[in-house]
Amino acid sequence: MPTISKISNFINNIDSPVNYNIAEYIKVLDRVNNINLKNLTDNQLKEKSEILKRKAKISTDDIIVDAFSLVRETSRRVLGMYPFDTQILAGAALDRGKIVEMKTGEGKTLSAIMPAYLNGLTGKGVHILTYNDYLAARDAEWMGNVYKFLGIEVSFITEKMSKNERKKGYLAHITYLSAKESGFDYLRDFLAIDKKDIVHRPFNYAIIDEADSILIDEARVPLVIAGKFDNTTENYSYLSNLIKELHPIKDYELNEYGMEITLTEEGLSKMEYRLGCDNLYEDKNLELLTRVNSALHAEVLLQKDKHYIVRNNKVEIVDEFTGRVSDKRSWPDNLQDAVEAKEGIKSSSKGKILGSIPLQYFINLYPKVAGMTGTAHSAARELDEFYGKDVVIIPTNKTFIRKDKPHYIFKDIHTKKHAILHDIKKEHEKMRPILIGTGSVEESENLAMELRNNRLSCNVINAKNDEIEADIIAKAGELGAITVSTNMAGRGVDIKLGGKNEKNKEKIISLGGLYILGTNLNESRRIDNQLRGRAGRQGEPGESRFYVSLEDELIRKYRIDKLIPSKLIQRNFNIEDDKIREYIDRGQRIVEGYNSDIRRQLMKYSFILEEQRSIIHKKRREILEEKISLELLSNKSPEKYKEIQDELGKDIIKKVEKQLTLYYINKCWADYLEYISYIRESIHLVVVGKKNPLDEFHKIAIESFDKMLEEIEISIVNTFKTAEITKDGIDMDKERLKIPSSTWTYLIDDSQNQFSNVEDVVKSISTAIAKPFISSKTLYKKLLKIFN
Known part of the structure; x- marks a missing residue:
């Protein structure tokens, strides 16, 4: 643990919009460290907890030191884990409703039990909101013995539980569940016709794990409850068949980077003739136009095994942030129906939407909210703007020594892939564990096949079975392990050097620790940092490197290559060229700002509805x-x-x-x-x-x-x-x-909407170089007939 003087120097030397000032939490830590409960019996600890319950009815502010000291000693006895000083600091910040950034491996789960216990003493309920059901059940069972020892009821809620089980779960002092399950129960309560059918009690305090993933990445995702009133469904296969008859270029055109699609005048005329309407852009035909555009989008832009998979005769979306199959997620109805028709699947028909709330607004229903994550500082402005939350950076328990190497940059994907394979072989020969982060399910499977063809055994993570994933991740730090994964956001599992039993840990440390290899940059540096954060836990060594080519989807989609002067691209630049890297980093920051603006725009549209x-x-x-x-x-x-x-x-x-x-x-x-x-x-x-x-x-x-x-x-x-x-x-x-x-x-999945027009970000990236996209002449010709 760094000394207090070192922490103070750390604070004074930092100039950042993020809150590094932890002086008020250090005061709590000092007082906690002055209390020694080791000589008390178990019964004496439990008696202290009962006294604190009575005091908590008046105020929790006056008992924070006693509560944290009690949990710390109980954790030592029950779990064999004695919270570090840094975990006490984090717990104090969480109690104050802050978003806490702690690097991976610093013990966020244990940090949360102190403020959860303190606020749970009031009996008003504490929700610890996790990323998925697996983590909710795991953490409730893991930390539950501490709460139970101190006379605090703990429960967890998962998707398959009955209404009575949920109601009982919410009555506990502390409840672990995913953010979406809590939101779904809120929507179900809206449909209740008798007050005994309500499962939630009034919201009190929420601690959000993987806070940036839930509060930022998932913020614009609406939670929906739908109902079926009859068995009638509309047949979308006819439109899908019409779209399949259209010809590229002749009947429809893509923009330069294949991100937007429009009918040509000939294609539009063909569709209007087949559908029996004079003008698709007339007001009376707008609903039909929406379905035509959705069918076109589904047929041409959405790719099977990249954007979605078909399993058990169902279309399942691949999550853009985690690269995994998304559970219980659909596109907006027209697009979902169009994809199902494209694949020859009978429409699953979402029925009629009875209630909806974006996750962002649901979280704000809690009077008191805190969060914890390993990567919050780059999202600090949005967390403040959308939730009124400060980000507090907690120093590491041990000196952080991971080496984050500069990106390797290549002109083309082929050269990049060759270099990646060479790097993996070189590190594997040393038996150093390697974690490879890819950009999609398709890429992870192709890379795994390439590795196996080169006699390199590997594990692949891109499924939706969280328990199996957790087991694979836990083994990723073993000697000689090669693990290929899609995005690591929301995984919630640490990678220990040597695996669960830390076998051969010292040898792995001598090899430089876990090696992180990213095959692409993401649209957010925060997502890249989540991958990097899997190495270098608790002062251990580690190394990370990202491989980038000018043909990568991120570079092409947003024309980031247009930022780079042509004279630099034309010459045979070095793969560690600092100037080119600066341009790519700048482009990535612009894309982050663009995505932030989309979330802001969506918020403006949803504000009045909320x-x-x-x-x-x-x-x-x-x-x-x-x-x-x-x-x-x-x-x-x-x-x-x-x-x-x-x-x-x-x-x-x-x-x-x-x-x-x-x-x-x-x-x-x-x-x-x-x-x-x-x-x-x-x-x-x-x-x-x-x-x-x-x-x-x-x-x-x-x-x-x-x-x-x-x-x-x-x-x-x-x-x-x-x-x-x-x-x-x-x-x-x-x-x-x-x-x-x-x-x-x-x-x-609200990512496909009228606000996600790539034109704006292209203009931002290279106004002087790149031509803005031109709207379809056909569209304007048709619309002007109406408005004139």
Whole structure:
């Protein structure tokens, strides 16, 4: 552990927007270090915990030192792990609601149990939100013995648990679960028709593991609950077959880097003739146009085994951040249906969306939020802007000695691949463990095949079975191991030199520790750093190197090569050319800014919807829990209201009004979401009429929401006037007020949308060099016919 004076010097010598000042947490550490509980018996420790429970009802601020000291000593006895000073610092920052950056191997999981215990003493609930179900179950079991020793209930929740199991899990002092499962339960609670069906209790405190992956990478991903009302599904195979008949260049054209696709005038005319419509761009045909564009996008731009796989007769999306198959994720409905039609798969039909909330807004429902990760500093501005969260950098327990080598840069992919293979062979001859990070499932499998053809045995990580993955990752530090992986984000497992038992650890240290080899740069340096962070844990040696070519997808997609003066490219540059590396680093920073702007733009569009969702959810919850009295029917239909009340009693009339109100809130909100989703998909077309899309969207959303509120009231009153009411209330099925026959949850992969236009970032990267993309002449010709 660095001395306090060294930490102070570290703070004073850093000039950064990130918060390196940990003075207030050092004060907590000093006081914790002055408490010695080793001589107390187990029962005495447990008695102290009971005393702290009583004190926590008043305030947790006054007992943080006692609570942390108690957990530290209990951890030593129960787990055989005595938290480092740096882990105490991290725990104190987490209790203050900060995003804590700790390098891989510094013990984030153990750091979290101290603030979790402290806040769990209040009995109001602590959620430790993990990246997946496997980590939730693992960490709850691993750390659970500490909590149980101190009289604190701990539980975990996974996808397959029943409603009763979930409700019981949320009643524990501390609950481990994935962020998405907590969000899905929030959406399910919105559909409850009886308050006993609600599983969540009021939100209190959340500690988010892999915070940057959840809060930044997944922030724009909407959580969705959908319902099926009937068995009818629309057949999209006809459109898919039409698209398959089109010819490249003649009927459709791609932009220079294959990122956008548009119909040519000939292709558009052909589609309009086959579909029997005069002008696809007329307002009445916008829904059909959206489906045509989705079918074209699915057929030409989305590649099987790169962007998705087909397994068990289902289309499964490959996650852009982790490279793994994404569980329970779909594209927006039109695109998902188009891909399924392309592959000859019967549409899985998401049914009707009944509720939705982006992960970013869900997290903000917690009054107190903290997070921990190994790579937060580069996302600090977004974390502050979107969540109001400071990033606190915690120093390492031991001196950090990993060597991050400059990128090797090549003109073409072929030369790069040859150099990668040569490097792997050279390091493997020493028996040094190697972890190779690739850019896609396809690339990882091709590289693994190439290695095996060269008699180099390797393990591959690109599946979605998290338990098997964790086992493979744990072995990645063994002597002579070669592990090929897609992105390492959200893996949640440390790589120990020598494997779980640390066999041959000293020999591996003498070889330089784990060698990290990245075959591509990512769109975010933070993702690159997550790969680097797998080496050099707890003061151990390690080394990382990235291989880059000017033909890589990142370079081509965003025209980063246009930044580099042609005279540097034309000559046979050295693979460690500093000047070229500077241009590539600059391009990567510009791309990061562009992706940040997309998230910011999406936030602007979703802000008004989230304000509306908050109003609807709050109102519905108050009605469900009978916190407000309903007076609509007595005001709008007083005669029948009095008649039913006199005949059947006050309780029945209250039950009827509650039944109808809850039903129509759900129905009208679902109708509104469906309408506003369609508006959002087509709103960008208003630029042709020289209008601002965001302003127009907000205007439509506000007007439509007001109409929806009116529709809820009108529907309640009209149904009340005509419905048969008995001593049991209203027979909802008989009155055709059907609730969904089944519901399910999923995530919408929102990466394909009208805001992700690569044109803007290309302009940013090389305004003077690269030509901006030109919008299709056909599009404008058709649209201008309408607006003129």
